[in-house]
Amino acid sequence: MKPQYERVTIPDGCSIRVYHRQLAQIPFEWHHHPEYELTLTMNSRGRRFVGDHIGAYSGDDLVLVPPDMPHTWASTEPLDPREPQVAIVVWFSGDWARRMADCCPEFAPLRTLLRRGAAGLKFAPEAATSMRARLDALLSESPRVRLGAVLEVLTSLAETAPEPLASPAVHTQGAKQTVAGRDAQKPPAAAASTPGGSASEAERLNRVLDLLDRRFHEPLRVAELCEAAHLSERSLHRYFVRHVGESVGRYLSRLRIGFATRQLTDTDWPIAVIATKAGFSNLANFNRQFLSARGMTPSAYRRFFETHGHAPKEDPSPTENLQTRPPSLERTPRRAGRVSG
Structure with missing residues (x-):
């Protein structure tokens, strides 16, 4: 199945975009876009698909997806059925992050994060907990407060030891890439695909x-x-x-x-x-x-x-x-x- 192209727009007067998603169930939506995506999924249990990676997730799940890598989450149930399943999504461009690193030495770790993030990254529960603690700022009405919180989160994540997700080759072989040896694990909707499938x-x-x-x-x-x-x-x-x-x-x-x-x-x-x-x-x-x-x-x-x-x-x-x-x-x-x- 080809991943659908998603066009992410950054609001006027903003450097990044934050999206607060609340759903009864997180649907399978295989897609990609040219922005980096940092997603914190909460009160949800299911499966995570990033490139050729397929894994179970539960609770606070914090992942960085690189540009144009197909990805989706698909939930099976909420941890607390009385509350919605939540995803806090941050989209940002690599050019913006590199400019921040170039002009401000305090943000130099962003280069490391982008370099290591080429295959997608899953962060430790402690990092997810730290991002959750900043939700008020991340969801602030003020774009400036949101930006400050995102920069703090990203630079902090650059200093952690995340787990790579997709195979390194997935991000470089383009439309010819196939996923071998995992078909038995995949639902029909997640047939072998590519970062550049569309x-x-x-x-x-x-x-x-x-x-x-x-x-x-x-x-x-x-x-x-x-x-x-x-x-x-x-x-x-x-x-x-x-x-x-x-x-x-x-x-x-x-x-x-x-x-x-x-x-x-x-x-x-x-x-x-x-x-x-x-x-x-x-x-x-x-x-x-x-x-x-x-x-x-x-x-x-x-x-x-x-x-x-x-x-x-x-x-x-x-x-x-x-x-x-x-x-x-x-x-x-x-x-x-x-x-x-």
């Missing part, structure tokens, strides 16, 4: 996202995106909605509105100039889309910032982000739309 699909999507991120201010045609991804228009929209959770047009609009919002607070450019630089050829269309996204017109937004010294509070709030899952693994995709602006 990497070509992910790479195609990332080419489109990169093009949108670089050229959002230009008039973009769907044909250009299809050419970059080597996909038909129908396949592009299907992949985009499945993995990003919204249509291409909606994603492009959010990029443009995000750029315009920053210019309203950081510059004194006229609103018409901002609209043009953000990729809106029509000022009325820009005003309408900005009002829909931000709840006020661009001029009202700028006045609010000038009066109060900060932007209006918007949804989703940092607290809501903690309990909002990346949409790419959800089974109810939204309808695809056209690139517009």
